[in-house]
Amino acid sequence: MSFSSKIFVRGLATSAKQWSPIKTVTIIGSGLMGSGIAQVAASTGHKVTVVDQTQDIVDKASASIKKSLSRVVKKKFPDDPKAQQTYIADTMGHLTLQTDAVSAVKSADLVVEAIVENLDVKRKLFATLDEAAPQHTVFASNTSSIPIKDIAVATKRGDRFGGLHFFNPVPMMKLVEVIRIPETSEETYNALEAFGKAVGKKTVQCKDEKGFIVNRLLVPYMVESIRLAERGDASTRDIDVAMKLGAGYPMGPFELLDYVGLDTIKFILDGWHESDPTNPLFQPCESLNKLVKENKFGMKTGEGFYSYDK
Ligand SMILES: CCCCCCCCCCCCCC(=O)CC(=O)SCCNC(=O)CCNC(=O)[C@H](O)C(C)(C)COP(=O)(O)OP(=O)(O)OC[C@H]1O[C@@H](n2cnc3c(N)ncnc32)[C@H](O)[C@@H]1OP(=O)(O)O
Numbered sequence: 001m002s003f004s005s006k007i008f009v010r011g012l013a014t015s016a017k018q019w020s021p022i023k024t025v026t027i028i029g030s031g032l033m034g035s036g037i038a039q040v041a042a043s044t045g046h047k048v049t050v051v052d053q054t055q056d057i058v059d060k061a062s063a064s065i066k067k068s069l070s071r072v073v074k075k076k077f078p079d080d081p082k083a084q085q086t087y088i089a090d091t092m093g094h095l096t097l098q099t100d101a102v103s104a105v106k107s108a109d110l111v112v113e114a115i116v117e118n119l120d121v122k123r124k125l126f127a128t129l130d131e132a133a134p135q136h137t138v139f140a141s142n143t144s145s146i147p148i149k150d151i152a153v154a155t156k157r158g159d160r161f162g163g164l165h166f167f168n169p170v171p172m173m174k175l176v177e178v179i180r181i182p183e184t185s186e187e188t189y190n191a192l193e194a195f196g197k198a199v200g201k202k203t204v205q206c207k208d209e210k211g212f213i214v215n216r217l218l219v220p221y222m223v224e225s226i227r228l229a230e231r232g233d234a235s236t237r238d239i240d241v242a243m244k245l246g247a248g249y250p251m252g253p254f255e256l257l258d259y260v261g262l263d264t265i266k267f268i269l270d271g272w273h274e275s276d277p278t279n280p281l282f283q284p285c286e287s288l289n290k291l292v293k294e295n296k297f298g299m300k301t302g303e304g305f306y307s308y309d310k
Pocket residue numbers: 068069071072075143144166167168169171172173214215216218219222223226250251256260265268269285288
């Protein structure tokens with residue numbers, strides 16, 4: 001191991017040039033994604049604090065994580081209830097859930113933001129955390145669609161800011177997109193990539209452009225799916241069946257839209273439409289807007305393009 005890498009691995013976070021492997025993680029937002037990121041970080045030995053707005057929300061997140069873990073352990077430790085319970089207890093033992101973001105970042109090596117897909121709310125959060133977090137703390141957003149640089153401007157730590165874009169459901173999806181902005185230091189990028197691998201994911205790197213890789217390619221597919229249904233060319237159900245049986249997708253587009261959350265989808269599409277109003281891909285979708293107006297966000301509310309047992 002070269003001299004520099006020895007410093008690289010052993011060095012304490014005493015200067016911007018050195019970093020320690022990420023051990024303590026704070027996740028802001030305990031919804032679909034934040035709870036999943038917390039789960040995979042805690043189950044891989046990281047000390048995790050998850051923050052949301054109310055105790056009721058974090059209690060729900062705790063229950064959701066336990067439910068997911070109970071599914072994971074059935075496959076991980078078949079016919080071994082003791083090992084199953086130990087895995088769940090160990091994971092939950094690494095998790096703290098609370099509602100105070102400022103205290104939650106005081107000893108964080110990494111803060112991952114997974115709150116609502118709204119730039120102003122993200123900026124406000126990061127500006128507050130930038131004042132509260134230690135100098136060495138790395139910030140990352142799990143945003144689906146907002147350029148990381150547009151979020152990072154709210155802080156004074158562009159060199160310690162990046163994107164960690166996980167996929168839903170986090171315990172099952174093997175990918176995380178690691179995004180850097182021009183200011184992201186090499187040490188920060190390496191720390192983010194190492195964290196992605198440490199939680200069991202395959203990392204890919206991409207530029208800080210709209211939708212990174214996967215979402216940028218999902219847009220034409222999912223937008224055209226809705227247009228196809230709105231034109232009456234096929235039903236949502238048949239479009240889903242067709243893509244699962246004809247293209248081998250695990251979910252059809254409408255199942256996926258309901259799974260992701262129509263509120264999030266609308267935030268994404270509205271944001272891209274605002275930034276590129278003439279792009280035909282980003283034109284508003286009538287059926288999507290109608291469902292969101294009726295608070296039908298998909299699986300998370302029990303009804304979207306389809307209805308679900310809550
Ligand atoms: C109007 C249109 C506008 C478009 C605008 C722009 C759109 C751009 C895209 C926006 C996307 C935004 C989201 C984002 O940023 C990125 C994403 O995350 S995209 C989504 C990526 N994810 C997928 O594509 C998921 C595809 N689906 C699947 O992989 C599978 O269906 C899934 C794994 C979810 C479920 O598996 P399946 O076999 O289909 O069925 P089961 O439910 O029976 O599960 C089988 C098995 O798997 C385990 N398991 C499943 N879920 C979990 C979980 N949450 N936790 C733990 N374990 C889980 C479990 O063992 C299951 O077995 P059981 O016996 O049922 O327990």
